[in-house]
Amino acid sequence: MTDNYIFVYGTLRKDSPQAMARLLVANSAFLGPAQMKGMLYDLGRYPGMVRLSDVGRNSSSFVKGELFHVLDPDTVLPALDYYEECGDSFSQPTLYVREKETVLLNGNQSVQAWVYLYNRDITGFHYIESGDYLSYLTNKGRTG
Template sequence: MADFLFVYGTLRRACAHPMHAVLAADSRYVGIAQYQGKLYRVSHYPGVVPSDNPVQQVVGEVYQLLKPAQTLAALDRYEECSADFPAPHEYCRELQQVTLENGDSVSAWVYLYNHDLAGLKQIVSGDYLDDWFQQ
């Protein structure tokens, strides 16, 4: 089984965040994908939660991890959900189904937002880049 990762925020290529370079160094870009969820602006970064509504789709990118243990450990530190950080963590990494542009579904790691959503603005388009470029 291949290890896939779905990224929807600052780790996307267009954001040019330094952590994207870490991801890109040890992975293969697969393509654009969608995840059935709701996207929120947490701060200068987003958070996603699963949704039961198939209309609610979050846009992101899928990567095949070539060194999954190493890459996920680095990303867990970046997302502050490793054992180095006190619980409850802001994010939890879980396997979720995502849909690629060609319609194929794959199981991919997704960093899900793990705190209260009260007071957070929903990014209705489901695309963080729409919100990010407006900031």
């Protein structure tokens, strides 16, 4: 059996009030801050990350988040898939796809982890330059 790591960058982060974040925290071990190459967008009530290659970019943009080791993947992953509108039971293209990607734990340790990637067109959505959704929300609250 392979280890089940998951990288989260938005409403599933450990300090989020969302019920699914609480489920993840209760059934996983928090490993620490992590990041992944990608671009982050404000989709309204939540963020979406896309691979650099999916938007024709080859840069050093990173999305910041958290890495967890999922202790009960048979319970947690299907629940998170439903929350993220990911899987065969949703109309295609789904809102997100869950895929294994390389993330950097604490900025230097490479780990293969599940990540939810936004699976629709990002045209018209605001690019979050910092790559950090929580920091973006804090700053947005101050200025807007």
